[in-house]
Amino acid sequence: VLVVCVVFGVGSARAHENVEKLRHWEIPSKDPDRIILTFNGDPATSRAVTWRTDATIEKAVAQIAEATVNSKFQDHSVSEDAVTEPFDLGLYKSNASLIVHYHSVIFDQLKPDTVYVYRVGDGDARWSEWIQFRTACAEYAPTQFIYFGDAQNDVLAHWSRVIRQAHQTAPNASFVVHAGDLINQAHRDYEWAQWFKAGGFLHSQCTAIPVVGNHEFTPLGGKKSPRRSK
Numbered sequence: 001v002l003v004v005c006v007v008f009g010v011g012s013a014r015a016h017e018n019v020e021k022l023r024h025w026e027i028p029s030k031d032p033d034r035i036i037l038t039f040n041g042d043p044a045t046s047r048a049v050t051w052r053t054d055a056t057i058e059k060a061v062a063q064i065a066e067a068t069v070n071s072k073f074q075d076h077s078v079s080e081d082a083v084t085e086p087f088d089l090g091l092y093k094s095n096a097s098l099i100v101h102y103h104s105v106i107f108d109q110l111k112p113d114t115v116y117v118y119r120v121g122d123g124d125a126r127w128s129e130w131i132q133f134r135t136a137c138a139e140y141a142p143t144q145f146i147y148f149g150d151a152q153n154d155v156l157a158h159w160s161r162v163i164r165q166a167h168q169t170a171p172n173a174s175f176v177v178h179a180g181d182l183i184n185q186a187h188r189d190y191e192w193a194q195w196f197k198a199g200g201f202l203h204s205q206c207t208a209i210p211v212v213g214n215h216e217f218t219p220l221g222g223k224k225s226p227r228r229s230k
């Protein structure tokens with residue numbers, strides 16, 4: 001019993017040190033964060049959503065309903081079980097050694113040109129807010145979208161202004177193209193945390209088309225990270 005306690009104690013201390021180095025908005029928890037809505041197939045009838053929690057959340061769900069003018073849509077929401085995948089941030093040496101869980105759900109058989117409301121969570125007490133999006137029209141229709149070039153550097157300090165102003169300029173944009181490079185050093189979780197803090201609620205409601213750039217690809221070990229560049 002003594003041996004087990006000692007080993008457990010060392011493990012806890014390491015985990016604690018890992019978290020100590022992180023900003024509070026980088027730390028995964030039981031609550032969903034880093035929620036991003038993307039396309040999956042026909043934009044008139046489907047969407048995909050992905051989010052993150054800490055490793056204690058092993059089963060996750062998303063709920064979806066047609067929006068109503070009040071909160072009654074909740075009575076008609078449908079639950080979809082998520083696919084849950086563990087990911088070890090510590091595979092990249094400058095990250096804290098944390099296992100996080102990524103969850104994903106595909107919404108399909110949606111009605112075209114319809115406002116839907118969804119939320120993600122553990123199916124019990126840990127939920128995101130309800131988030132709205134509109135499906136595309138089934139036929140040709142004028143549409144508006146936002147295009148971002150490389151966000152890449154100083155994403156929280158400066159790109160936050162750009163994405164927020166873009167949303168004010170085109171609040172009804174149907175989708176957002178994020179041309180790579182989204183961040184500068186591919187596996188550095190701190191930079192992804194910045195990307196989500198800069199525009200998190202927009203990533204969850206404005207369907208994203210993330211396009212990978214060369215800075216989204218770096219060998220996990222050995223070679224130098226790409227320099228701050230274009």
Ligand SMILES: [Fe+2]
Pocket residue numbers: 150152180181213215229230
């Ligand atoms: Fe770039």
